[in-house]
Amino acid sequence: MDNVQVYKDLIKRMLALVDAGTTDSAAGxxxxxxxxxxxxxxxxxxxxTIFKDEPQFVCFSSDLPxxxxxxxxxxLxxxxxLTRDNEGKVNAFLNACTHRAARLKDGCGKTASLACPYHNWGFDLKGKLRAxxxxxxxxxxxxxxxxxxRLPVEEKYGMIFAGMHPDVKVSVDEILGDMAPVFEMWDLGSLGYVAQHEWKLQTNWKLALDTFCEGYHFLALHKNTLGGxxxxxxxxFDTFGPEGRNxxxxxxxxxxxxxxxxxxxxxTLDIFNDFQLVHFIYPNTSLLVSPVSVEFFKLYPGDKPGEHRTIYRSYVRQGGEKGWDGNTPQEHFEFICKVVDEEDYWVSTNVMKNLNAGMLRYSTFGANEPALQNMHKAFLRGVGEVPTEAPPTKVGVTAGC
Ligand code: FES
Ligand SMILES: [Fe+2]
Structure with a gap:
């Protein structure tokens, strides 16, 4: 696939929207x-359901170099x-010894075999008990x-997806659908890891995720950072993958x-500096691709509806030096952490407090927020519900309600 042509097509669409003073929209x-x-x-x-029965994005191929x-x-x-065996193939296992269930490895690294720390049983990189x-x-x-x-896992286009139990079907082509050739052209298997940050916040995981899925808030919430x-x-806006849920x-x-x-x-290729590209991969990953860096945010439910955890990892592409913001990869990582922390997640946390008060019955996604509408309908379908629009009654609870 031709990088420049993909970006040209996107640029032409965006210029048409800018000229018309509009945005890709839902019906209402x-x-x-x-x-x-x-x-x-x-x-x-x-x-x-959606976290245990669906394939999950785990990492990039370069995390298992x-x-x-x-x-x-x-x-989860x-x-x-995960191991990369001597044939170069990625395997996924429950990180548990089959003697008496001790954890085999922590973090990441390199090893010739897997020795259990409890009683020293030895497994090979394909999970076979050898000693x-x-x-x-x-x-x-x-x-x-x-x-x-063994757990299901697939590596393709530089990305690794896995299932959290043996029955989950993992097909990267199915997940990416007609967007797969675009992911392939980015060569995501050759990224350099920059840094990771983790948030644990008092907000629902979907509220935090909402902040990645619309540009309506950019000039309000981010006026001092992204505003200029x-x-x-x-x-x-485009959808892809099963039922267009991504x-x-x-x-x-x-x-x-x-x-x-x-x-x-x-x-030329530098037109990629003239826009930001954000992907949502169901159910919980926001993946940002730019000329210099690739970064993902994975958002997870906590122990209660009002608790969540985000893991943010940033990577630099080969030859990457400075990004659209003029920063080095490390500076860019720190800038994104600050914006998310002080702006997006600040607002998510205060929205949660207000929802916990129980006096606002509805949240409304505008026609200019089509991705939010699409994503939330997919979540409801994922738990077996039929998405239906809430009735046009007063949003706030009034006396007697
Ligand atoms: S639990 Fe692993 S060797 Fe005993
Ligand atoms: Fe934001």
Whole structure:
């Protein structure tokens, strides 16, 4: 796929929107009960279905850079151990010894085999039990019955997705749908890790996620940070993957206007600096791709509806030095942490407090927030509900209600 052509097509769409003073839109505004952020029963169903039954984005191929690399993943309460075996293939296992369930590895690194810290049983990188320590005294067992518990995993286009139990079907092509060739052209397997940050906040995981899925708030909430950079309330919106439940938003920067004066035939790869590209991958990943960096935010439910955890990891692309904001990858990482922390997650946390007060019955997504409408309908379908618009009654609770 031709990078420049993909970006040219997006730029032309965005310039048309900017000229018309509009944005890609849904048919109209859409109301849903605020209880989707506070209801305990719904929260438990979300955890039991869309997080446990669906493939999860884990990391990039470059997080397992060579044969013998391992990487642990504990984001969903299931301890997962990934290995890259001697054939270069990625494997996923429950990170538990089959003797008496001790955890095998922490963090990430490189190893020739997997030795259990408890009684030193040895497994190979494909999860086969190879050695029982002091076997003569332990007694005879059939080793082939003691292989590690294998979990479904697939590596494609530089991305690694896994299932949190053996029955989950993982197909990266199915997840990405017709957006797969675009992901392929980015060569996401060759990224350099920059840094990670984690938030644990008193807000519902979907409230935090909402802040990644519209540009309506850019010039209000982010007026002092993104205000001079982004046009705001303008985006090209596309869906992809199963039932179109994933989406891509392209947000034009002010700098895009320069291209009105330059013939399209003279546009080069640097037009990628004139917009921000944000992808949502169901159910909880926001993936940002720019000329210099690639970064993802994974948002997880906490123990209660009003608690959540975000893991943000930032990567630099090969040859990357300075990004659209003129910063180095580390400076860019720190800038994003600050914006999310002081602006997006500040507002998510205060919205949660207001919803917990129980006097606002509905949240409304505008026609100019089509990605939010699409995403929340997918969440409801994911727990077996039919999304239906809330009735046009007063949003606030009044006396007697
Ligand atoms: S629990 Fe692993 S060797 Fe005993
Ligand atoms: Fe934001």
């Amino acid at each position: 505004a859409y109301r849903q009960p605020s209880s989707v952020y506070t209801d305990q029963a719904l929260f438990e169903r979300e955890k039991a 060579e044969k013998g690399s391992y990487y642990t993943f504990d984001d 309460g299931v301890p997962v151990l 029982v320590w002091e076997e003569k005294s332990f007694g005879s067992i059939e080793k082939s019955l003691y292989d590690l518990v 950079i982004s046009i705001g309330n303008t985006s090209a 989406h891509r938003l392209a947000f034009p920067n002010e700098s895009i206007k320069r291209l009105k004066e330059i013939p399209e035939s003279e546009w």
